[in-house]
Amino acid sequence: MRGSDVNHGISFLFATIFVIRVLFGSAAQADESPHNNYMIHCQGCHLPDGAGKPPDVPSFPGQLAEFLRIDGGRAYLVQVPGTANAMLDDQAVAELLNWMVERFNDRPLPADFIPYTAPEVARYRSKILADPGARRASLLAGLSAQRQ
Numbered sequence: 318m319r320g321s322d323v324n325h326g327i328s329f330l331f332a333t334i335f336v337i338r339v340l341f342g343s344a345a346q347a348d349e350s351p352h353n354n355y356m357i358h359c360q361g362c363h364l365p366d367g368a369g370k371p372p373d374v375p376s377f378p379g380q381l382a383e384f385l386r387i388d389g390g391r392a393y394l395v396q397v398p399g400t401a402n403a404m405l406d407d408q409a410v411a412e413l414l415n416w417m418v419e420r421f422n423d424r425p426l427p428a429d430f431i432p433y434t435a436p437e438v439a440r441y442r443s444k445i446l447a448d449p450g451a452r453r454a455s456l457l458a459g460l461s462a463q464r465q
């Protein structure tokens with residue numbers, strides 16, 4: 318084999334690797350972004366702006382992050398079936414929730430808010446709620462009592 322053929326072969330190999338990385342590398346990265354995961358896994362029910370379809374699918378804006386202010390609320394956001402059963406790993410769920418509580422909030426997050434982590438999601442996720450509606454109602458009652 319002549320030297321120039323070898324060079325061409327190597328250039329072709331690098332070009333191919335480059336194309337594969339552009340095609341698949343960036344697609345994989347985009348798929349992992351919280352916004353993308355929201356679009357793929359959640360917005361079918363919750364809608365792009367999080368408005369949902371009350372009373373069946375709750376509305377997120379101005380409401381979602383309120384759960385962080387009450388005992389059990391932080392766990393609830395993970396344990397609700399839509400989150401807990403999502404086809405996403407714990408890290409992706411943590412990033413998704415951290416993104417959602419910012420995205421659908423109209424006032425600053427509680428000053429003591431600590432972002433969700435994968436181990437925390439794993440812990441809550443093992444206990445999916447049997448009756449999310451009842452848990453939601455009791456958390457909301459607790460929140461309104463707190464405000465009085």
Ligand code: HEC
Pocket residue numbers: 355358359360361362363373374375376377380381393394395397398399400403413449450453
């Ligand atoms: C098939 C429709 C559907 C999909 C898809 C869905 N959800 Fe939900 N979600 C609901 C319903 C219905 C509720 C109300 C509680 C319940 O009955 O489960 C809810 C409630 C929630 C809540 C609690 C909000 C509140 O105000 O009580 C969170 C957080 C949530 N979903 C997150 C997600 C996330 C994250 C995804 C995507 C990974 C997702 N959901 C996908 C239907 C859905």
